[in-house]
Amino acid sequence: MKKSPVFRLSFIFWVLGLLCFVFPLAAVPGPPALGSRSAVVMDASTGSIVFSKNPDLEIPPASLTKLMTAHLVLREIATGRASADEIIYPSRESWAVNQPPLSSLMHLANGQSLSIRELLLGMAIFSGNDAATALALRFAPSVEEFVGLMNREARAMGLYRTRFDDASGYSNYNMTTAREFAQFSRIYLDAHPHSIAEYHSVLEFAYPRAEHVPEQFQGNPRTRVQRNRNTLLGSVEGVDGLKTGFIFASGYNIALTAERNGTRFIAVILGAPSGWGGGSIRDEDGRKLLEWVFDRYKTIRPLPERPEPVRILKGRADYAELVWGESLEFTALAERGTDLRWKVEIDEPLIAPLTAFSPVGSFVFYDNLGELRRIPLLTAEEIEKGGFFKRFIDAIRLFFKHEA
Numbered sequence: 001m002k003k004s005p006v007f008r009l010s011f012i013f014w015v016l017g018l019l020c021f022v023f024p025l026a027a028v029p030g031p032p033a034l035g036s037r038s039a040v041v042m043d044a045s046t047g048s049i050v051f052s053k054n055p056d057l058e059i060p061p062a063s064l065t066k067l068m069t070a071h072l073v074l075r076e077i078a079t080g081r082a083s084a085d086e087i088i089y090p091s092r093e094s095w096a097v098n099q100p101p102l103s104s105l106m107h108l109a110n111g112q113s114l115s116i117r118e119l120l121l122g123m124a125i126f127s128g129n130d131a132a133t134a135l136a137l138r139f140a141p142s143v144e145e146f147v148g149l150m151n152r153e154a155r156a157m158g159l160y161r162t163r164f165d166d167a168s169g170y171s172n173y174n175m176t177t178a179r180e181f182a183q184f185s186r187i188y189l190d191a192h193p194h195s196i197a198e199y200h201s202v203l204e205f206a207y208p209r210a211e212h213v214p215e216q217f218q219g220n221p222r223t224r225v226q227r228n229r230n231t232l233l234g235s236v237e238g239v240d241g242l243k244t245g246f247i248f249a250s251g252y253n254i255a256l257t258a259e260r261n262g263t264r265f266i267a268v269i270l271g272a273p274s275g276w277g278g279g280s281i282r283d284e285d286g287r288k289l290l291e292w293v294f295d296r297y298k299t300i301r302p303l304p305e306r307p308e309p310v311r312i313l314k315g316r317a318d319y320a321e322l323v324w325g326e327s328l329e330f331t332a333l334a335e336r337g338t339d340l341r342w343k344v345e346i347d348e349p350l351i352a353p354l355t356a357f358s359p360v361g362s363f364v365f366y367d368n369l370g371e372l373r374r375i376p377l378l379t380a381e382e383i384e385k386g387g388f389f390k391r392f393i394d395a396i397r398l399f400f401k402h403e404a
Contacts, residue, residue: 032288035281037251037271040178041289044186044257044264045299048331051289055179058161059270062245062253063104063127064181065169067188068150070120070199073135074192077116082139084117093143094134100170103129106207107224111214114207117198122207124199126226127244132168143167157187172249182268185242185255189266196257200241203228232256236287238294242266244282248274252282258290263299265290300337300372301329302365307344307377310360313398314391315352316384324363325376332372339367344377349398354383 031051038059041051049055076082090108092098099105106119106128116138122131133143140146143166150164159180165173176184189196204227210218229244238258245253252272258265267289272282309319346361354360361377385391 032285032292034269034285034289035272036269036285038178039267039269039285039289040182041293042182042186042266042268043297043299043331044189044266045301045329046327046331047183047186049179049182050265050293050297050331052179056161056177057271058175058177059253060172060174060247060250061162061169061176061181061270062174062247062250063169064176064243064245064253064255064268065164065167065174066123066127066132066245067185067243067255068153068164069132069135069146069167070123070195071188071191072146072149072153073116073120073139074195076139078192082116084115084120086116087113088116088119088134088138089113090130090134091137094130094137096130099129099133103168103170104229105129106131108134109208109213111217112208112212114212118207118212120199121202121205124243125202125205125228126207127229129168129170136167154184157184159184169245170247172247176270178268178270181255181270182266185257185266185268188242189257189264196240196242200230200243200257201233203233230254230256231283232286232290236290239290246274246279250274252278254282254286256286256290258294260294261298262301263294263297265293265297267293294334296334297331298334298337299329300332300340300365302340302342304328304342304363307363310346310350311348312354312383313349313351314386314395315354316386317352320350320354320360320383321380322360322377323357323380325357325359325378328375330365330373336369337365337367337372340372341366346377351398352383353385354379356380356382 038054038057040055042049077084095109096105096107104127106122106126108130119131119135122128136143136146146167147164154162162176162180165171204225206223206225208221209223210221213221232239238260241257242255251274253270256267269285272278307322309321312320342365350360357378359376362374363377365373
């Protein structure tokens with residue numbers, strides 16, 4: 001008996017359904033589940049956030065605070081108002097014995113001397129609260145006044161939910177969010193790109209050495225070799241910073257950055273459990289997030305030629321030079337953009353007068369799967385209205401163009 005076309009089609013769908021049940025299609029992996037309370041992953045080049053979990057939850061940053069302390073110090077060095085080689089004689093307030101209980105320490109002590117560079121290393125590697133205090137007192141009359149500088153800088157950066165109560169992060173009253181601290185970390189890396197190699201990726205540091213202590217102790221300076229608290233350095237591909245933190249009020253925190261194949265991401269993870277195993281949970285969250293984000297996203301840095309000038313009607317000038325209204329870099333899915341192309345779209349007709357930086361169209365990036373990014377095209381300068389005769393001729397051109 002001959003089977004009808006409807007029967008044959010139904011049978012095909014039944015077989016396909018059975019195959020899908022027996023051999024399910026591989027699911028596209030979603031973002032990992034985290035044990036930490038809050039997290040953000042940001043493309044360091046573009047500022048695009050590609051992952052978030054409770055990004056605006058306020059949590060004490062703990063020793064992540066030291067990155068703001070380092071930022072203010074490095075800015076003073078960059079402007080020439082201080083030198084990394086300047087020798088500091090730590091005051092009593094910054095000695096290790098005078099730090100709060102359970103502090104991370106560089107072990108500064110009476111009679112020692114060391115450079116600002118070494119204090120920065122002690123803060124970056126050991127997370128030394130004593131190092132943070134010594135640096136604060138070098139650049140302000142008191143720790144409280146240095147904290148005022150930190151808070152003013154946070155406001156200047158547009159960080160309105162981030163506030164500081166000390167220079168080290170020990171206080172429960174320091175506060176930030178994963179979103180804001182990722183924004184700060186991006187600013188920090190842009191302002192101090194050398195800090196990664198000089199401080200944050202250094203695996204270990206020995207202090208104090210003979211040259212740091214008074215002469216009578218140089219035979220036995222009681223040197224301690226401490227390793228970087230960021231255990232993902234050297235264990236996760238591309239990780240080269242930035243800072244870990246812990247206090248009981250926040251749990252375990254980390255500001256991570258890693259680079260692979262020209263793409264750099266920043267991951268801020270806050271609020272891993274403060275109990276036993278919390279540090280491992282934080283580190284595993286960081287590991288999972290970085291592997292996921294590098295598998296899924298990348299930074300695209302196109303290098304198109306500048307757009308051709310565009311025709312202007314009724315203007316003193318016949319053509320206007322164009323500029324891009326935004327950065328050309330953008331974040332895309334890892335499989336996109338291998339055949340990247342671009343085109344110009346102009347909102348014609350363009351009629352004077354036009355102010356400088358007037359939007360006149362778009363610059364569109366696309367690949368074989370479709371549009372990837374669209375950025376505005378702007379006039380490079382003001383285009384004034386032309387004289388009566390010029391406006392009359394161009395009005396005729398416009399009339400016949402519309403009639404055509």
